[in-house]
Amino acid sequence: MTIEPEVYEAATWAGAVAGLLAERLRTNPSLRVCLPTGDTPVPVYDAVVALALAGACSFERATVVLLDEWVGLAPGDPARCDTRIRTGLIDRLPAPPAALHVIDADDPSPEAAAERHDEAARDLDLVVLGLGMNGHVGFNEPGSMADSPTRVLPLTDASRDAARARYGSRAVPVAGITIGMDRILAAREIWLLVTGQRKAGILRRALRDPESPDCPASYLRRHPSLRVFADDAAAGPMGR
Numbered sequence: 001m002t003i004e005p006e007v008y009e010a011a012t013w014a015g016a017v018a019g020l021l022a023e024r025l026r027t028n029p030s031l032r033v034c035l036p037t038g039d040t041p042v043p044v045y046d047a048v049v050a051l052a053l054a055g056a057c058s059f060e061r062a063t064v065v066l067l068d069e070w071v072g073l074a075p076g077d078p079a080r081c082d083t084r085i086r087t088g089l090i091d092r093l094p095a096p097p098a099a100l101h102v103i104d105a106d107d108p109s110p111e112a113a114a115e116r117h118d119e120a121a122r123d124l125d126l127v128v129l130g131l132g133m134n135g136h137v138g139f140n141e142p143g144s145m146a147d148s149p150t151r152v153l154p155l156t157d158a159s160r161d162a163a164r165a166r167y168g169s170r171a172v173p174v175a176g177i178t179i180g181m182d183r184i185l186a187a188r189e190i191w192l193l194v195t196g197q198r199k200a201g202i203l204r205r206a207l208r209d210p211e212s213p214d215c216p217a218s219y220l221r222r223h224p225s226l227r228v229f230a231d232d233a234a235a236g237p238m239g240r
């Protein structure tokens with residue numbers, strides 16, 4: 001299936017995506033939504049918080065499911081995905097979501113934590129994703145299949161390098177837990193968020209090259225309700 005990105009100027013992109021998320025919450029207050037961390041959604045979460053504070057949407061009856069997590073970081077570490085989703089979104093909302101499912105990466109058995117999180121990742125209305133520079137979605141790294149389950153997996157050097165700036169002198173974890181491609185593709189709707197010129201090449205591969213495990217984001221094109229929200233820079237020649 002050929003998917004055209006929905007392209008916005010950088011200045012309006014986050015507000016547009018946040019506005020749509022607010023609309024989903026109004027239409028379905030019990031929305032079960034899976035959210036990513038990373039840098040891409042930061043301005044979207046800022047805009048969603050502003051809308052929630054203005055009374056334009058509420059997570060009060062919604063369930064938020066975290067997309068992925070590093071293994072081996074101490075609780076409260078600012079680089080942890082659970083810390084980032086709390087400080088970037090959840091703790092700033094006027095009312096918390098009815099449920100927040102983070103990933104218990106402190107479990108001595110990360111495999112058991114992944115298994116539990118897989119239960120939380122069932123029956124999702126909406127999965128919001130960022131795009132890795134190597135084509136990963138969540139931590140579904142290159143080599144993942146469309147039916148890859150929620151699991152613990154070793155991270156590629158590319159993913160670890162991309163995160164290095166957040167770690168300073170600390171070692172970047174070597175493993176992560178991610179919701180699987182199977183659960184992502186089973187959601188009712190998927191939104192892929194992509195910004196910045198550096199993502200233009202991988203976005204083009206994800207949307208235009210033949211589907212391949214080399215670029216797990218390319219599997220998303222199988223989904224009948226995939227929407228890709230890109231800014232001008234990321235859309236590059238695919239844009240307007």
Ligand code: F6R
Nearest residue numbers: 036037038039040130131132138
């Ligand atoms: C984060 C996640 C990752 C990121 C991706 C892009 O929860 O699942 O797949 O979405 O690595 O990261 P940024 O947005 O920092 O470019």
